[in-house]
Amino acid sequence: MQPAEATEISTVEPVTKPGSGRVRIAGLTVEFGKGEDRTIALAPTDLTLEPGTFTALIGPSGCGKSTLLNVVAGFTPLTEGSVRVDGRAVTGPHPSVGVIFQNFALFPWFTARGNVEFALKRFGLSKAERRARAMDALGEVGLAEHARKYPGQLSGGMKQRVAIARAFILEPDLVLADEPVASLDPQTSRVILGLLRSASQQHGATVLCSLHQVELATDFADR
Ligand code: ADP
Numbered sequence: 001m002q003p004a005e006a007t008e009i010s011t012v013e014p015v016t017k018p019g020s021g022r023v024r025i026a027g028l029t030v031e032f033g034k035g036e037d038r039t040i041a042l043a044p045t046d047l048t049l050e051p052g053t054f055t056a057l058i059g060p061s062g063c064g065k066s067t068l069l070n071v072v073a074g075f076t077p078l079t080e081g082s083v084r085v086d087g088r089a090v091t092g093p094h095p096s097v098g099v100i101f102q103n104f105a106l107f108p109w110f111t112a113r114g115n116v117e118f119a120l121k122r123f124g125l126s127k128a129e130r131r132a133r134a135m136d137a138l139g140e141v142g143l144a145e146h147a148r149k150y151p152g153q154l155s156g157g158m159k160q161r162v163a164i165a166r167a168f169i170l171e172p173d174l175v176l177a178d179e180p181v182a183s184l185d186p187q188t189s190r191v192i193l194g195l196l197r198s199a200s201q202q203h204g205a206t207v208l209c210s211l212h213q214v215e216l217a218t219d220f221a222d223r
Helices: 003-010 065-073 112-118 127-140 156-168 186-203 214-220
Strands: 023-032 039-049 054-058 080-085 097-101 174-178 206-211
Touching (some): 054 186, 065 080, 156 186, 174 186, 186 206
Parallel strands (some): 054 206
């Protein structure tokens, strides 16, 4: 692809309706199971995320970080309380919310470009436009030259770059990242968090990100 084409594509309208990315979580309680099997994964939790901010969730394993992220993403139903993104109650997965996982969650049978293109599948864009947008997104994370490689041919850091490109290609108002650097070495972790932060600033997305290390949180998060 010619660079001029990439520049042109980056200015086209987002495929989802833009909001501000404000999140209000009030009295959120999540329980799993019933009776003797009942687990309270989250006791009443209140949290407000201001638009465009980067918030890190820190806490020991099992304290409820993934549960909180999964409820905000719409993957897990809440038991009590409310979660609103730009005033809308979260009732299920929504394209204005991007997600990034520890294990990258890429399709092994698609190339890097194919994985990013796939996120655009249901928005009625032509194949050429999907491809151009995917190449633009991969260029943003420094992976344009590796677009034809399959996940099995990419390092962990490169896979997470693909996942970041895939998450931001829908111009999400909110990006949720569950331990995105837990399986990466310390140096790569810093590169990936830097990329995540700059992508969120460039696209104006709010970020909620669980992390293991307090020093990464203090270096990369606003809060
Ligand atoms: P963290 O991400 O901080 O490690 P989790 O949100 O994964 O914590 O888990 C919080 C608590 O909820 C743990 O006690 C965990 O065992 C429990 N839990 C999480 N998911 C489920 C589930 N699907 N069914 C039953 N218990 C669960």
